[in-house]
Amino acid sequence: MTRSLRNRILIRAALICIAAFTWTPPVWADDEKPAASAEIKPAATVSVDVLSQYIFRGLGLSKQSAVLQPSATAGYAGFAVSIWGNFDTAQHSSNPLLPVRSGSKWNETDFTFSYSRELFKDFSATVGNIYYSLSGPFLYDLDELYLGFSYNFPWLTAAFAAYREISHSPGWWFQFDLTKSIPLPFHEGMSLDLGASLGYQILDAEDNLLNLDSMQFGTYSEFHSATLSAGLKVPVHKYLTITPKIGVALPLTGASSDFIKANSFDCDSTHVFGGINLSASF
Numbered sequence: 001m002t003r004s005l006r007n008r009i010l011i012r013a014a015l016i017c018i019a020a021f022t023w024t025p026p027v028w029a030d031d032e033k034p035a036a037s038a039e040i041k042p043a044a045t046v047s048v049d050v051l052s053q054y055i056f057r058g059l060g061l062s063k064q065s066a067v068l069q070p071s072a073t074a075g076y077a078g079f080a081v082s083i084w085g086n087f088d089t090a091q092h093s094s095n096p097l098l099p100v101r102s103g104s105k106w107n108e109t110d111f112t113f114s115y116s117r118e119l120f121k122d123f124s125a126t127v128g129n130i131y132y133s134l135s136g137p138f139l140y141d142l143d144e145l146y147l148g149f150s151y152n153f154p155w156l157t158a159a160f161a162a163y164r165e166i167s168h169s170p171g172w173w174f175q176f177d178l179t180k181s182i183p184l185p186f187h188e189g190m191s192l193d194l195g196a197s198l199g200y201q202i203l204d205a206e207d208n209l210l211n212l213d214s215m216q217f218g219t220y221s222e223f224h225s226a227t228l229s230a231g232l233k234v235p236v237h238k239y240l241t242i243t244p245k246i247g248v249a250l251p252l253t254g255a256s257s258d259f260i261k262a263n264s265f266d267c268d269s270t271h272v273f274g275g276i277n278l279s280a281s282f
Contacts, residue, residue, distance in 0.1 A: 042076040051275035058225025060264035065090035093265040098137040122152040140168035171203040189235035212262035223252040246274040
């Protein structure tokens, strides 16, 4: 890690800490106060996804190769720090404007700092920063601030988050998520986890590739992509779970279809992917 990257990460972490400590706590009625005796414990999770393709906000960022995506997260009292990476086992691109060196390649490392807080029963907020350290065809690293909210309904969880890129490619990403975990009777802790997400993207710069065929460039503002996913969570140990998963990412408009094709390694707009997750929590 370079000194400039380390300094930027430390600065972002300090800003999040300041924001968290200056956040005014909610006023609780006497009968709504959380139990004072509730013990706050540190938590950690390490996991790895083995997937048929790397999909990011509808874009296919790998082609005909498996990807390994390890991650580690540590949290305490609402604060969390995590690192995530992508290793392409046979990196390749058929997109003439996204040339990459063929062969196995570690091409991305993300650093996330966040703070989460339950504002009132079942309603939580999260503020954070993600630094994307990139290689390959991407010219610059990216840096995003984000703010999200979630509410746990009796039958599902709904969440909304807004992300703002603040470095080389200013823009917004808005995401709405619905998730549902269905307990299964076959094994203790086993569940079918379903998810659906909808994304809207705004790119402020005028040099975005909008259409690969006509080579159009400009700003971009569209209902962008939707992702549907399903995973079968199977606990195999007190701390370890295995989750086979499958998903599909598809564009929401004709313009978003053109944009996704023009900015994907495989020049496709719809992506079906699957794989398995191994996760250990402590």
